[in-house]
Amino acid sequence: MYFHSLIMDGSDVGANTYLIRPNYQHKFRVGVVEKCIREVQREMLSGVEYIPEEVPSLSLSLADSIKNRLKELGFNRYKLVVQVVIGEQRGEGLKMAARCFWDADTDSYAKDIYTNDSLFCVAAAFGIYYY
């Protein structure tokens, strides 16, 4: 199991404009992000088998492309953290959980799980509002 996370600035940090809440159209919408994640996963993982040598780069590129895709959605003043976990499906049980210390009004996260016969992939995107 391989783990990659990328952190990037959502946008320029405003100087002293204390926008405590994001605009409605810029808010981190879980549905949109989930759809985006799902699309990327389907694109990159359909028909892919778990090959231990290739999966690190795969997960990295997956996280990268999800991040780039999310950037286009225009979540202004959001810090985005994308986490991708790819594991082999061999019948083992697995539990993954996330816990965040954040402002529940503005911050949120979206995830999607892709599974096929040989692997599973959990991609979670956290959007943290930058005040």
Add this chain to the structure above:
Amino acid sequence: MRHVQGQDQKSQRRTPSKREEQRTHRTGETTEHTQKDSERDVRRERERQREREGDREREHTRDRINLKDQEKYREEESRRKEKREKERRKEREREGFRDGEQLGWERRTNRDEKETQDQVDMHIQTYKDRKREENQVRYTDRERDRERERWKEKEREKRRKDKEKKEKDRGKDYDWERVRDWAEGRQREKESEREKRAERGKERKTEKERRKEKEGSRDVEDERREKKKEHDRDRRERHRERERPGEQDEWRERDRREKLGQLSGPVDRDERRERRRSEKEQQAGGSVGDLCDDQETQRPYKHHHQHHHQHHGEGEAVTDRTNTREEKKKREEKRHEDSRSSDQRHQTSERIHSRRDQEVENETGEDDDVEGGMKNKDYEEDFEDYEEDFEDLDEDEGKDEEEDEKGEREGWRELSAQRRDEIRAIQRAMEEENELVSSAHSWPPTKEDAPAHKVSVQTESRPARVGTVIDFTAARQREISHTAHKQQKRCAELLRLIDLDFSVTESLLDLTPVSEYDLYIKRFGSSNTKQVYVQCNEDNTDRDTQTEEPDTHEQWTQHPAEPSAVCGGPGVSQSAPESVVWMNTDSKRLSTFLHSAAQVIAVLLEENRTQRDSVTTLQSHTHSLSCSDRSLQLNNNLPFLHGRQVVLLHCSPVQVHTLLSVHGGCSTPSDETLDTHSLLCVWNIWQPSAPQKILTCEAEVRSCCFSPGQLSLVFAGTAVGSVLLWDLREASCSHVCLRVDTAQWVLRYPTFSTDAVLSGAGHLSSVVSVEPVLATQETEPRAPLLEDLEEPLGRSFQLGSLDEHGLLILWVVVELPTADDSGSQTDLGLRPGGRVKLLHSSSLQRRDPSTSRGVGEVTGVVPHLSLLLKFLSSDSNHYFIGMSTGLVMRGTRHGLRAEPKVYTPSEGGMPAEVTTLNFCPNREPFFLVGCSDGTLRLHYLLRAEPVCEWRVGSGGVRSVCWCPTRPAVFCVLDAVSVLHVWDLAERQDGPISSEKLHPDRVTGMAVFGEASNRSSTSGVVLARQSSKLEIHFLKQSLVLYRPSDTETLHSLVLNTP
């Protein structure tokens, strides 16, 4: 160490006693003191110069000629240096210092007169120089020698210049002696040499002096001095810079020492304070100061040459010190080539002594430092960069400790202007920074408190200090700290507005482990499986819905298809009964329509053709007949009709256009079976090209007739005594098909035959006549055609058949409701698939004994033969039988009596066979009887005797036919093929026309015409011997109905008795 000293001096300045000191300086004593200092300076300068020469430009320094000039330079330099020092001091004061303490101090110094400062500086400078000189002396023996020489010269100069100061001269002499002695004492082997050199130098110097005195002018030398000064200044500056790290090292050294426990921190401090105090006191004590100063100035020399002289008698402390000094110097000599650290060590050791010996220590320590710095210039160059890094550390330290500050200030003084500017700028920046970081960076108050700080101070101080030169990391850190500060502020402001909380622990993925069985099934479970069924309606999960069972019906079909039965089954009637019925009726009507329509069309086409043909072909024939106006020929030129003679012609009384011709056996029999058979052809006279149907039977047909109401049945009596029945409605496919050339002919065999089936009840002789018997008497054939169409077999009828022996059998024609293709077990005479059969109804044996006996008795030869049978058309219960004796018997069914029973010829006539018997149409009670002897009799029903009797030819009468439309007209064909036509209305005694038809004899004749339709045409069908069939249409005069005809007939009856 120097810091300590510096501070001491500064503190001196600070203290109120400073002013006193200054005042004392202003006195002559002080000037003397300064002069002494300058003297030392000059010495030092010389020393330095030589050092330079020795190290770098040896050739130059060895140039003794210039020595004197150099000395002069040095004098000048020393003075100028002092001035420079003052300037620097002022500059620095202007620049200001970081600490408030410093600033305060600065303020104080500003208040002081500059002169005092200058003096103090001079002091320091001279001390330093002296010290340096000492070190230099130690450096090389040669140098020392030279130094001594120079020293002497200097002394002399000074003496010359400052004649007032005798004390100094003395001291200098002392000094010179001391130096020489000390050198001798220390290095015996070189002593002599040195002595010589010194003397030599003395000589030289004296020469120089002399020269100087002679010339008295320094103009040329001044220039040189100027240059040298500049050069020296540069070097010194550099040296200062290098020195400062040295100071720092001293600090470290001291720390180490403290650690080692040689001196406890507090004690050290106390000592220092004491020192400071004492110095102040010294300076404060103006009168004593002169002496003190003097002593101080001489001390270095003193301890240089201690083992020789103890002039001043300083006491035990002094002796101790000198002892240790000597040791130290020895060490230094050994190590002077070593690394810098060793120097430092030496310095530190010196420092230890200096602390014990307060008065002297300040000066010597400083001198040591300076000297070390000079000595190790080369080494220091290597460390230059490194040392620069530590510059600011001192400054930082200075904040906390006065000592540091002072040392620093000393360093400051010696920095170049450029350098200072730089440092100033940096300092300013650092001050700002420090203000910010002050809270974060808490400096250790004293070095003593943090014994392990030797390294940590270095590292800690670095980030702040590095910014002075080229420091990106510091700049970045500053940036970071700056932004961090901003963010911190922002955070503080925002956190009041925002609530941060822990989110609920969200499960990102929860994969349950798969059991081994499931895994196995997942991998291998799907092999050897196949899809059994597919469930539709998947979304309706609550119901177990499967595909519905398909609907099935049992049905049959057949080929070839029967008219109304192509397919069928139990369920068909339920599914679409209405449409089927409708279709059935429709098809029936359609078929009948087509049937009739086709007939009509065919007839029309045939008519057109026959009309065209008749014009040409039948011209001769028609003209031959006087009674007819036109004629046509039926085309019986068929292959199977060749060679067959027409035996009988029969025209249907109901359907006038239908003609039945009976062809006998072939005259020239061949091997074909058909040749022996009789053929019956059903013709439509309007379709003369071909017969409608061809019937066949094996026996010879003697009589034939149509069914009365309809033309669907044909009856025939055969010579073998059988009665045959043909059903014309039967499909042609069920009969034998004869191919002749390209044409197809269907030969129909009888549907029912009485042969052998009814042998017991049938005819035993040939059937001479068959006649249909209408069931009801009232029946009138008014519209027979229409009746036939309406009810094909509606009215049941009987058939009477008569054989030669007079047995009359009546048959009931029965139509079966369904046909049985497999044939009937009971009715063997019925053809398979036939639906009409004859049932024996009754049989009548003719009995007329009287007449038959009488005739028989008369003739006695010829038995009675029944020849003809006719039923009365108006009452079918009455039948008439023509006998071979010329008599006509009248019989009735059901025992009715009727008169007369026998119709006889006129009296006196010879009996002859009755060949023909025909009733008058239109139900007139007349009938004609033809006999074989050629007589023709007209009988009235109620009379036994004939009404009229004619004699026609000799051959006998072959056939007699009434014209159906006119009762008074009839045609007679005799045996010699003469056709006679009677028209009783015209002529009653004979025929109106007799026409002999030759050469082809006429074997048969029939007349057709419609009785009910009086305007219709009527014609005579003639069968020729050559088996040609000709139709002659009678003239309209003969055909058209005349109401007077019946009257004519009746009048004839009335006329006759």
